[in-house]
Amino acid sequence: MLHQKDGRQEMNKVIVKDFKLQVATAVRLLENIDLLDMNGHVSFRVPGTDQFYINSRRASRASVTVEDIVMCDLDGNLLEADSEPPSEYHIHTEIFKRRSDVFSxxxxxxxxxxxxxxxxxxxxxxxxxxxxxxxxxxxxxxxLVNTVEMGAELAELLGGEVTVQIRHHGTVVVGDSVKAAFAKSVFLEENAKKQYDAMLIRPDIRVLDGENLVRTRETNWQPSIIEKIWTYYQEKAMKENALAGLL
Incomplete structure (x- = not known):
């Protein structure tokens, strides 16, 4: 029995480290492609719990490590580590409270x-x-969305959508995994860039619609595509030495 207990404890440590590693990696990847700067945050809700991991307020987004990932409850109380969550943790907690399908x-x-x-x-x-x-x-x-009231307003506005924009400020993106939220973040910006560039040429642009839009969505967002996006940006960051010291 003792060996079984020790085995479970070691397995839990491995799982926790993987959760933290994904969050820290996503922060580094987003900073490397200029979607995060000195601010911004990534969270992951532990399945079956009211706890989540998030990069700490103090950690630089350019050099965040696994040790800089903190655990909080859905009231923002620190449960693990000796730092503190970002001041805008209310964005995460209020969305998690309302969206059982969202894990990041x-x-x-x-x-x-x-x-x-x-x-x-x-x-x-x-x-x-x-x-x-x-x-x-x-x-x-x-x-800054740094109060419960503002976090609740933003979460209510998001509703069942993938993203909500904060005017003059930034964007919030949700997903059923860290990798999915990361992939959506990358291609929301790439879509916006192409829309912006096209409108420089001609304001009355052509957009995807109808059956063409439906099929395009279906074929471009399989789980294998999300994994492919994550692997590509991870390997790109490794070649650029942007993940050094992550562990």
Whole structure:
């Protein structure tokens, strides 16, 4: 019995380390492609619990390590590690409380999505792997989302969608895994970039619609595609030495 208990404890340690590693890796990858800067955060809710992991407030996004990932409950109370969560943890907690299908939340600061928001231009599906873009609600309070009330407002506005934009500020993206939320974050921005560039040529752009849009979405967002996106950006970051010291 003692050996079985020790085995379970070791297995739990491995699982926890993997959770933290995915969060820390996602932060590094997003910073490496300029979707995060000195701010921004990635979270992962532990399945079957009211606990989640998130990068700590103090850790640099450019050099975050596994040790910089903290665990909190859905009230933002620190349960593990000796740092503190980001001041905008309410974004994560309020979404987790409302969305049982969401296991990862990313708040980033993408350039092109923010520019479109400033210009009051709705995002539209304009290319293959960005075709999941649909309704993108806009939260009009541009300051830090650092209160329960603001987090609740934002989560209610998000509803059942994939993303919500914070005008003049950034974007919040959700997924059923860290890898899925990461992939959506990458291609929300790539879709916004292509939309922006096309509108420089001709404001009245053509967007994906009808059966073509439905099939494009279905063929571009299989689980294997998400894994492929994650692997590509991870290997790219490794070649650029952007994951050094992660562990």
């Amino acid at each position: 939340v990313i708040h980033n600061h993408p350039h092109y999505q923010t520019v479109l928001g400033i210009a009051d231009i709705p995002m539209q599906p304009v290319f293959g792997i960005g075709s999941f873009v649909d309704k993108v609600p806009v939260y009009e309070k541009s300051s």
